[in-house]
Amino acid sequence: MLNVPPVTAYLNGRFAPLDQLQVSVLDRGFLFGDGVYEVIPVYDRQPFRLTEHLNRLATSLESVRIPNPHTPAEWAAIIGELIAKQASADQSVYLQVTRGPAWPRNHAFPAKVEPTVFLFADPLTPPAPALVENGVVAATMADIRWLRCNVKAISLLANVLARQHGVDEGVAETILLRDGLLIEGSASNIFIVKNGVIAAPPPSHLMLTGITYDLIIELARQHGMPIEIREVSETELRDANEVWLSSSSREVLAVVSLDGRPVGNGTPGPIYRAIYRHYQAFKAGVMRIGHDRPLDQT
Ligand code: PDD
Numbered sequence: 574m575l576n577v578p579p580v581t582a583y584l585n586g587r588f589a590p591l592d593q594l595q596v597s598v599l600d601r602g603f604l605f606g607d608g609v610y611e612v613i614p615v616y617d618r619q620p621f622r623l624t625e626h627l628n629r630l631a632t633s634l635e636s637v638r639i640p641n642p643h644t645p646a647e648w649a650a651i652i653g654e655l656i657a658k659q660a661s662a663d664q665s666v667y668l669q670v671t672r673g674p675a676w677p678r679n680h681a682f683p684a685k686v687e688p689t690v691f692l693f694a695d696p697l698t699p700p701a702p703a704l705v706e707n708g709v710v711a712a713t714m715a716d717i718r719w720l721r722c723n724v725k726a727i728s729l730l731a732n733v734l735a736r737q738h739g740v741d742e743g744v745a746e747t748i749l750l751r752d753g754l755l756i757e758g759s760a761s762n763i764f765i766v767k768n769g770v771i772a773a774p775p776p777s778h779l780m781l782t783g784i785t786y787d788l789i790i791e792l793a794r795q796h797g798m799p800i801e802i803r804e805v806s807e808t809e810l811r812d813a814n815e816v817w818l819s820s821s822s823r824e825v826l827a828v829v830s831l832d833g834r835p836v837g838n839g840t841p842g843p844i845y846r847a848i849y850r851h852y853q854a855f856k857a858g859v860m861r862i863g864h865d866r867p868l869d870q871t
Contacts, residue, residue, distance in 0.1 A: 581658040582693035602671030606728025609633035615664040616860045636724045661696035668692045708829030708841045709745035716749035735759035755805040762786035766815035766844045771800040785819040792851040815842035
């Protein structure tokens with residue numbers, strides 16, 4: 574038996590305890606990995622950057638030709654109700670839409686099918702202070718994924734293998750390289766710093782544009798920190814003074830060792846410390862005013 578926590582989840586219009594919800598074995602999400610998802614952090618019961626997450630969801634759905642089953646207002650209402658039903662104030666909302674159940678099994682889209690909408694919320698714990706203070710270690714691996722990595726698809730087998738490679742190596746993240754270029758992590762985006770200048774790969778079909786990635790770029794620009802959005806070579810990654818990873822669940826963490834060699838002096842660098850502070854201040858500010866962006870930008 575799975576040890577499923579007693580949280581309320583949502584499936585196709587119905588809220589119920591997570592361990593009581595079931596989908597058809599003919600669901601195309603199960604048979605083909607035919608679906609897309611989002612992971613939305615919630616602080617003090619406020620979804621963080623909800624508009625951006627819903628926009629990315631809409632783009633992912635459109636890219637794989639699944640009709641968006643809800644308007645942004647309907648999504649916000651479902652997510653709001655899900656959040657209200659949880660015990661924890663800080664949560665991570667997982668949202669998944671698959672093309673739905675269909676018979677017979679056939680790769681091509683069924684003529685008539687209802688998308689399956691599934692959400693659950695988990696208590697969210699920010700990265701432990703020790704990880705922020707000391708950084709994390711990472712390994713690299715060749716990126717063997719498809720060429721539509723900008724779609725947040727549930728078919729994550731290559732990401733799963735990449736992440737497991739990291740676990741086997743005893744590291745916190747696996748950084749993917751393709752054709753001599755830095756791409757992203759198995760479940761995060763990657764930034765480097767060289768001589769005080771931050772650099773990160775540009776959004777493309779090769780990587781998922783993180784909501785956290787966008788926010789870090791925004792914060793760096795807002796605070797006058799030099800930042801270049803451009804291709805970053807493997808050599809630059811290995812030569813960097815600082816390397817960071819970012820995601821909704823891990824916020825921003827310094828990578829202090831890569832493939833067993835120290836990054837910079839092997840401790841989180843000064844630019845990391847600055848961006849971490851800005852990130853936390855932004856988070857605290859928007860949560861206090863109950864808004865997902867500073868008021869002067871609305
Ligand atoms: N993953 N790149 C990949 C491949 C990811 O899976 C993720 C996040 C990111 C960062 O995106 P964001 O900042 O929007 O979280 C980049 C989520 C957290 C997951 O799959 O659990």
